[in-house]
Amino acid sequence: MAIKSDLHLHSNFSGDSDTPMEEMVQKAISLGLTHICFTEHYDPDYLYTEEEPGKYEINTDSYLYDLLKCKAKYQDQIKVLFGIELGLQPQIKRELAIYNRSHDFDFVIGSTHICNRKDPYYPSFFEGRSEDEAHQEYFEAVLESVKKLPYFDVYGHLDYVVRYGPTKNDKYTYQKHADVFDKILTSLLEQEKGIELNTAGFRYGLNQPNPCIDIIKRYKELGGEIITIGSDAHEPAHVGDCFDKAADILTECGFKYYTIFEGRSPEFVRI
Numbered sequence: 001m002a003i004k005s006d007l008h009l010h011s012n013f014s015g016d017s018d019t020p021m022e023e024m025v026q027k028a029i030s031l032g033l034t035h036i037c038f039t040e041h042y043d044p045d046y047l048y049t050e051e052e053p054g055k056y057e058i059n060t061d062s063y064l065y066d067l068l069k070c071k072a073k074y075q076d077q078i079k080v081l082f083g084i085e086l087g088l089q090p091q092i093k094r095e096l097a098i099y100n101r102s103h104d105f106d107f108v109i110g111s112t113h114i115c116n117r118k119d120p121y122y123p124s125f126f127e128g129r130s131e132d133e134a135h136q137e138y139f140e141a142v143l144e145s146v147k148k149l150p151y152f153d154v155y156g157h158l159d160y161v162v163r164y165g166p167t168k169n170d171k172y173t174y175q176k177h178a179d180v181f182d183k184i185l186t187s188l189l190e191q192e193k194g195i196e197l198n199t200a201g202f203r204y205g206l207n208q209p210n211p212c213i214d215i216i217k218r219y220k221e222l223g224g225e226i227i228t229i230g231s232d233a234h235e236p237a238h239v240g241d242c243f244d245k246a247a248d249i250l251t252e253c254g255f256k257y258y259t260i261f262e263g264r265s266p267e268f269v270r271i
C-alpha cells in the first residue's frame with residue numbers, strides 16, 4: 001500500500017464499536033501501517049434514544065490510559081496516536097472549546113453527525129422534500145460549524161449525508177452545491193485546516209470516498225494541501241480499507257503528499 005497511515009479509527013471507547021483497541025493495532029501492524037490514530041467519538045448533546053443514553057460520551061482519561069499502554073507495547077512496530085472525532089453542533093460551542101483545550105490530542109477530526117437537531121442517518125431527515133434540499137441543509141450546517149467551531153484539524157467525511165438518502169449519491173454532484181462547498185473549502189483554507197479522505201464511502205456502496213472526488217479536486221485547485229486518509233474502521237476487518245483506491249484518487253486530484261498529524265501539527269508524507 002502506498003498509504004501507510006490510517007488516521008480515523010474507532011475502538012470500544014466509541015459507543016458504536018465493540019473492538020478492543022489492541023485488536024485494531026495488531027491488524028494495522030499486519031497490514032504494514034506505520035502510523036494509526038484512534039479518533040474515538042465525542043458527540044455531546046447527540047440525539048440519544050432512551051435505550052442508549054450517553055452512547056457517544058467518552059471517559060477520555062481511561063481512553064488515554066489504554067492508548068498509552070498500547071502505544072508503549074507496540075512502539076517498535078507502529079506509532080499509535082491519540083485523537084478524537086468531535087461531533088460539531090453550534091449549541092455546544094463552549095463545551096467543545098473547553099474539551100479541546102483539556103486534552104493533549106495529536107489530532108482532532110470535526111464531523112457533522114447531527115444536523116439542526118436531526119439525524120441524517122434516519123429516513124425522516126429526507127422526508128417531505130427533495131434529496132438535494134436535504135443535502136443542501138446538511139452542507140449549510142457544515143459551513144456554520146467550519147466558521148463557528150474551529151476546534152479541529154480536518155473536517156471529517158464532509159458529505160457524510162449522501163450515505164443515507166433514498167438514492168445515496170446517484171443524483172448527487174459537486175456542481176449542485178458548488179456555492180456552499182466553495183465557501184466551506186475557502187474557510188478551511190483561511191484557517192489552515194484540512195479535509196480527510198474517508199474511505200468508508202466505498203463500504204456504503206457510493207463507489208466514491210467521502211467527500212466525493214470532485215470536492216477533493218476542488219480543495220486542491222483552491223490551494224489545499226492538508227488531507228488525511230482514514231478508513232473510519234470500527235472493527236479490524238476495515239482497517240486500511242481501500243487505501244490503494246485512496247492513493248489513486250489523491251494522485252488523480254494532483255496531490256503528491258498525504259498528511260499525518262502529531263501534536264496537532266501536520267506532516268506531509270510522499271504518496
Ligand SMILES: [Zn+2]
Binds near residue numbers: 113157
Ligand atoms: Zn463520523
Ligand SMILES: [Zn+2]
Binds near residue numbers: 008010085232
Ligand atoms: Zn468515525
